[in-house]
Amino acid sequence: MPTFEVVAENGRFAPETIEVPADTRFRLRLSNRNAGPEEFETTRPFKELVVGPGVTRTTIYPPLKAGTYPFFGEFHPDTAKGRFIAR
Amino acid sequence: MGNALFIVWRESVDAILVISILYAWIGARGDGRIGVRHLWVGVGGGLVLAAVLALAVGREGAETVLFLYGVGLEQSGAALNGMLAGAATGFVLALLTAWLIQRGAHWLPQRVFFRASELVLLLLAAGLLVAGVERLINLEWLPPLLEPVWDSSALLDDGGTLGGIASAFAGYRSQPSLMALCAWGGYWLLVAALGRLQQCRAA
Numbered sequence: 001m002p003t004f005e006v007v008a009e010n011g012r013f014a015p016e017t018i019e020v021p022a023d024t025r026f027r028l029r030l031s032n033r034n035a036g037p038e039e040f041e042t043t044r045p046f047k048e049l050v051v052g053p054g055v056t057r058t059t060i061y062p063p064l065k066a067g068t069y070p071f072f073g074e075f076h077p078d079t080a081k082g083r084f085i086a087r
Numbered sequence: 088m089g090n091a092l093f094i095v096w097r098e099s100v101d102a103i104l105v106i107s108i109l110y111a112w113i114g115a116r117g118d119g120r121i122g123v124r125h126l127w128v129g130v131g132g133g134l135v136l137a138a139v140l141a142l143a144v145g146r147e148g149a150e151t152v153l154f155l156y157g158v159g160l161e162q163s164g165a166a167l168n169g170m171l172a173g174a175a176t177g178f179v180l181a182l183l184t185a186w187l188i189q190r191g192a193h194w195l196p197q198r199v200f201f202r203a204s205e206l207v208l209l210l211l212a213a214g215l216l217v218a219g220v221e222r223l224i225n226l227e228w229l230p231p232l233l234e235p236v237w238d239s240s241a242l243l244d245d246g247g248t249l250g251g252i253a254s255a256f257a258g259y260r261s262q263p264s265l266m267a268l269c270a271w272g273g274y275w276l277l278v279a280a281l282g283r284l285q286q287c288r289a290a
Contacts, residue, residue: 001227025225025231043246044240044244044246045246045262046244046245046246046251060225062231062234062235062262062264063234063235
């Protein structure tokens with residue numbers, strides 16, 4: 001299963017654009033380097049991943065059809081924004 | 088806030104339903120105080136078990152609760168207050184639900200009361216089963232077989248409020264895998280078969 005790494009730092013995600021293979025299950029590994037917690041969230045498909053400061057956690061996404069899927073950090077909704085692009 | 092409210096409400100309602108049904112059942116049999124005492128011992132054990140389960144299975148919920156506290160460190164506290172308010176509202180709603188169940192138990196004929204609570208518990212079990220199967224699929228212990236079988240997110244999105252309730256209470260998925268669908272179907276077939284068996288025995 002392919003794994004994609006995202007770092008949450010200073011209220012932002014890096015990278016903000018993640019290219020994932022379409023129609024493939026994949027793993028997302030989130031490392032939180034913020035001072036506080038962060039929640040990585042996508043509304044479609046609906047997924048939430050709460051990560052405490054200094055903690056790394058993973059979640060698994062079901063196969064996505066080709067397209068763009070926005071994600072955001074629930075605790076920093078103004079700055080922590082990004083997208084999966086499934087190709 | 089909605090999330091915290093919903094988690095607390097659902098978990099409390101689960102527990103209250105099980106306790107009320109057992110309580111009503113023991114009361115209806117008229118076996119007296121011994122049964123009731125055993126029930127409360129069971130509730131104590133259940134609470135310990137629930138705490139362990141909450142830590143092991145419901146880690147997401149538990150972590151959300153733990154982080155309520157961390158949020159305040161970094162933010163203005165509005166999010167923290169929102170979540171705390173949500174959790175408190177959820178608990179009050181659960182108490183109201185418990186009260187309704189108790190009242191309902193008096194108003195409704197006992198048969199109807201047991202039927203309704205049985206249905207709710209069966210639906211909840213289906214929801215838990217689907218969630219469990221999806222976890223096993225994510226761990227790659229089970230193949231998804233075909234996924235998604237359909238996409239009904241335009242009709243009822245399981246990320247939305249109504250869809251979220253259907254998802255938590257009955258295992259609804261807008262993009263189900265064939266494996267989850269089989270588990271769900273198999274579960275209801277088993278329930279129907281056991282129900283028939285019981286009816287035959289009763290007759």
